Amino acid sequence: MMGGITILESINRALADAMEADETVLILGEDVADPEDGGVLGVTKGLSTRFGDHRVRSTPIAEQAIVGAAIGVSLGGFKPVAEIMLMNFTTVAMDMIVNHAAKLRFMSGGQTNVPIVIRTMTGSGFANGGQHSDYLEAWFAHTAGIKVVAPSNPSDAYGLLRSAIDDPDPVIFIENLPTYFTKGEAPKSGHRVPIGKASVVREGSDVTIIAYAKMVQEAAAAVEALAGRGISAELIDLRSIAPWDRETVLASVKKTGLAIVVHEAVTPFGAGAEISSVIHENLFDTLKAPVRRLGAAFCPVPFSRPLEAAFAPDAAAIEAAAAKLLA
């Protein structure tokens, strides 16, 4: 798409607008302030200069310290957006995220809450190898008390981030590195995308394709190709993984009778399993065939170019899976 803005720019705008609108919004993370370039990819560029280094703080490379500080400062009345540079590094802070951020509201009987956003980046296709590219959304979606969102375009990135910052509970906001420079329609200032609402990207009648993050772009290409073969596919961008929009998904599958769930995380025990299971539980009689899951190969993300290219589903794989379901 020509014109418009990139996902990276829309995230920067959402952060700036949120900080402008609410002085309790803070940013912390490795390299996030301007003397450190506003992050290795410049997502937070300009913000410390504009809002002050007390509100935009670069941290040591210490993920437990980052998430712990975010939790504590939120208990003290602020709304921090903590950047964990890459999703694999959330593993270093799992105690803080899973045992504390996710549970403090419940364990305190509702006396305290943790309105933090953890922004993190990931995705294969950048030749970053096994420890810089994983999608780990299922780990967080499996933890009661955390919300997980993964936008696929600039407008949703802006709107979901604003909603995540507004949200009174912890939200993991997953950004896809290889699509940072994808351009799209510029969101209006203040635009919100509600957490838990999917969008029907394209209507269709033969098969439902459910995807999120970068896989929406791959699926969109597959839908085009399928149309050329006379197959009408409905594409749903889930946008939120936890909670996810059952109503939209079930309504679509009820209509088409066939479903494919696509994600970049490895297939076993992934979000696709949950979505597939819910569809089967609710629409067993309607389904024309079992729900198909398409995820990455069950291996760490490889470095070597042809291996990495074959690792995650792409448009051709999605197209082939849909055609096979309809055959």
Added chain:
Amino acid sequence: MTNRTGPDAATLVSIYRRMALIKANDERSRKVIMTGRLVMPYYSPRGQEVIPSAVSANLNDSDYICTIYRGTHDMLAKGVPLKDLWAELAGRVTGTCKGKGGPMHITHPKSGVMVTTGIVGSSMPIANGLAWSSQLKGDGRVTVAYFGDGASNIGAFHEALNLASVWKLPVVFVCQNNEWGEHTAYAKATSAPRVADRAASYSMPGIRIDGNDVIETYAAARDAIERARAGGGPTLIEAMTYRFHGHIFGDADAYMNPERKQAAIAADPVPRFRGWLIEQGHADEADLAAMEAAIDAEIDAAIDYALASDFPDVAELGRDVFAAEAA
């Protein structure tokens, strides 16, 4: 240096009141478990009464603490009401956390108890965030993070001390060195001969004190808290003490050297301080006996109240997971 005086008689007696409350409460806790009136995991703080009692005498109600599963003494010293505490221990709806946290997860913001964690080493990163909120607001609050010697070996300790020092946060790290990390002796698990020495790596004062000496603990806490309040940054206090019982109630504690344990019990800081108060003329026997009787009665009333309270409704399972109730 200013010519400083020690705590006055009223302060000394208020410290003793906290100690007597903690000791009596511990004795009642074991009795209640042994007689089967209540089932709960219980980590006795017996022997460690002085530390939070002397620290809290320097704190305001609005100051924050983060503590750990062996933290009943920290909570009581900070002012968590007995009735609310006992109701929580009993899992009742009237508890501090509606019975949803339990003994290892007490939260009581009204008395400044913001987080009680069951994970060794997790109090410190969150305490940093609370302290950061105070720094941003300029509200003059100080946060105390309590933890044991075993916690100084986890990464979160090191990450948290480093960040607190770099950001000059108003936080005081209080290590209650009771010589045991669960069943493992200090020297077998900790490379540094003194936890306090580790402060040097983080450019903050690190002091080791006799945590069973009220005057010494009070003075160290006062200095650290005043320094934090004045913007001077964090302090690490290693308060030496000894755990009278095993790691968890019911633990046969065969791993503990009996002579060492007997020596510690013989030097029980509670009766020792009591005797000293009378000897110095700060209190008389009758007043203290009346205080202790009142404490006993208050504990009795709290236990009766807790056991007579209702359990939470099963609908609570769906509440407080998120701000919005689960469907």
